[in-house]
Amino acid sequence: MSALRGRGGTAVVEAPTCRRSEQNPIIARERKMHAIEVSGISKEFFKWESANKKKDVNGEADGARKSWFARKLPHRTKVTALEDVSFHVKPGEIFGLLGPNGSGKSTLIRILSTLLIPDAGEVRILGRDVVKDIYEVQRLINRVSVDAAFFKKLSAHENLIYAARLYGVPSNKVQALAKEILGKIAFDLDRYLDPLEDFSRGMQQKVAIARALLTSPIVLLLDEPTTGLDPKSKREVQAFLLDVRKENDATIILTTHDMDEADRLCDRIGIIDKGKIIALDTSEGLKSMVLDDLNGGAKDKKITDITLEDVFLHLTGGILKNEEAE
Amino acid sequence: MKSMNTAINSVPVRLLSELKAGYAFLERNVNLTRRYIGWEICFLVYSMVSAFSIGLIGKTMGAGDEQAVLYLIIGALMWNFLANIFNEIAHTISWERWEGTLEYTFMAPVHRLTHLMGVTWFAILYGLVRTLLVLFAATWFFGLNLEGANIPGALVVLACACFPMLGLGLVVAVLPLMSAEKGSQAAHIILGLILLISGVYYPISALPAWLQPFGYISPVTYTLNGVRSALLEGTPTVQLLSLSGALVLSGLVLIPVGYFIFLQGEKYAKRHGLLKRSG
Incomplete structure (x- = not known):
């Protein structure tokens, strides 16, 4: 963290005292530790480049020295997605992650979501390792990604009940809970039984948010959740996220390209570029x-x-x- | 933290939650089948027409011999059922990737075996309904007489055949996990090869000598032999038990092997970022 630029790192807005921590002594005890600890995470990917591209990259002179096969066949190049990324997030904090396209934000969210295994480093969510304690971590987290991925032929209800069952939410409570959440983000409840394919992108994104919140995650990973929403819906979702943090004691990581949103919601912001955190404050x-x-x-x-x-x-x-x- | 771990990991709680999750996959696929009803009718009609065409070849080549027609119809029906189970399991990954939901499924706190078993239960139910509909249609179309056939015996063999097909499906399901498009194509090729070597429409003695050993190790070969024996010759169920047991045993070997391979594939996909569709 010594390489990080910034000077107000300790000026974090403390999360308000919440109902859930008072009710749950385990969560209350765990408030003492960091909700999320990311230590020295690195991730590289390999991409296949076409022979033509290779020629451009290496130049004629370099290409001429290589064998016919080396010049004509596609080759593998290394892409560094994350390089020695470290930070921590306090319980109840909204932590913003800003960065240009391809800077490594989504890679980081995927590692936190147990969907990617880092090459180096360690990530702990409420003390549990995202690689070794995968099942326990999965019970604590949920995610909203930029693309509202659903079974588009199924209705909002069918998609939500499916997701709820996977997380062990009682099916008799799903409809009331889902409608409560959707109502707060101004979803037209008359469309609840319509197939998702008939919804606008904004409406689909609202269902995606409801899907994540149905499972009462302790850590919520939001990867550009308001992209595609109209300004009114965006405000409603933002207000709702603040409510979720306040009422459920959720810790939130938010990636966004909307700077006003980050300014409004985030207690601290990390700026990531070319796989490195270049500022955090x-x-x-x-x-x-x-x-x-x-x-x-x-x-x-x-x-x-x-x-x-x-x-x-x-x-x-x-x-x-x-x-x-x- | 210890008490929280204990609560999450206690066997009854975990088992109940896995059962609910397994049901979620079954229910999801039933809902999807309802929503894609137009395609379902299309596939059903295609299966019926395919079975009729194959039966008609038997009628022509076998000079009206009903046994020859039934031999081929059984092949068509069994292939329809077993290929369906294989397809549902093998393509569950590529299909979810296409829908964009794969990451959400893999992020959910559900054992991978529960996920795949849930898909399998649906495949068996769905395959059974479709096969029975084709059987009724074929019986009507050819005026088949199933008197003397041991239908319960055939069903026992069929039930036991689900185990090795599940194992094979698991082995193949890993392919679309490693490569979205090529994996799915490879799965289709493997399914085609099983069709070729397993004596679906001909005895494996008709295969070139170098291919016949592959036919002898295919569980589909024994499934077809058992079902044909029950339906064409009315072989009593007791006499089919050794064959059925062998099918279950092959499943007990193939399922853990397939599951192990799938888990290794999942780890590989998570190391190389292959679960995502985009972004």
């Missing part, structure tokens, strides 16, 4: 850090106000810095 801490950087330590600060989007662009592409320099 509260929104205010990040802004302050970038302001200092842009003003170059000068006493008469030329730039006094900055948005999270400016921070993101400055840290991941240097666009703002260049613009200001001009």
Whole structure:
């Protein structure tokens, strides 16, 4: 973590006292530990490149030296998705993960979701290892991904009851619970028995959110959950997530491209680029850090106000810095 | 934390939760069958027409011999049933990947065996219903006389044959896990090879000599022999028990082997990021 930029790392909004922790002594005890601990995670993938692409990458001179087979056949290249990523998330915290496309956000979410095994490092959710204690971890988590993946021919009810059964939620409670959740995010309940294929993307995403919350996860992994929602629905979902955190003591990891959303919801934000966490702080801490950087330590600060989007662009592409320099 | 682990892992709780999850897969597939009813009718009609065509070949080549027709019809029916079980298990992964739900299924706190068993139970029920419908249609179409046939005996053999087919299905199901498109294609090729070597429409003695040993190790060969023996010759169930037992035994070997291979494939897929559809 020493390589991380930022200075307000301790200024985390503490989660409010919650009903669930009071009721459950085990959860209350576990509040003392980190909800999520990511230590030195690395992940590489191999991709097959076509012979033509290889020629472009290696150049004619390099290609000419190699054998006919080496030049003509596709070859495997290594892509680093995550490199020595470490951070922790406190119980009840909403932790934002921002990064450009292909920066490794979804890879990280997949590792936390037990869908990917890291090459190196360790991830613990409430003290349980995501590789070794897979079954226990799976009972604690749920995920909403950017693509609302469902059996599209089945109705919202059929999809939700299927998901609920997999997590051991009593089937007689599913409908009431699902309708309660869907009602809070302004889902048209008259469409509850309609096939998902007839729903707009926004409506499908609302069902996806209900599917994740039906199982009362202690850790909720949200991979761009509001992408595709209209501004009103987006606000409703965001308000609902704050409610979930408050009432259920859920710890949330949120990846998003919506900077206002991150600013509004997240207690701390990690910015990931090319598989590395390049900054981690509260929104205010990040802004302050970038302001200092842009003003170059000068006493008469030329730039006094900055948005999270400016921070993101400055840290991941240097666009703002260049613009200001001009 | 210890008490929480104990609660989650206690055998009755875990077993009940696995049973519910197994039922979830069965119920999901029943719902999907209802929603895809147009395709189901299409597949059923195709199976019937296929069985009729094969029966008609028997009628022509066997100079009206009802035994020859029944021999081929049994082949068509049994292949329909066993291939269906094989397909449901083998393609459950590629199908979920296509729907985009594979990651959610693999993320759920459900034992992989429960997942695959749930799919299998549906496959058996579905296959049985479809096979019986084709059997009734073929009986009507050819005016078949099943008097003297040992139908319960044939069903016993068929039930026992589900075990090795489940094992084979598990072995093949791993292929779409490793490669989305090529795995599914490979599964179809393997199914075709089983059809070729197992004497579905001809005795395996008709195969070239070098292929015959493969026919002798295929559980489908013994299933067909047992069912034909029960239906064509009316062999008593007691005499079919040794063959049925052998089928169960082969299943008891193939299921753990198939499951082990599947788990290794799952680990490989999780190391190489093969569960995702996109993103």
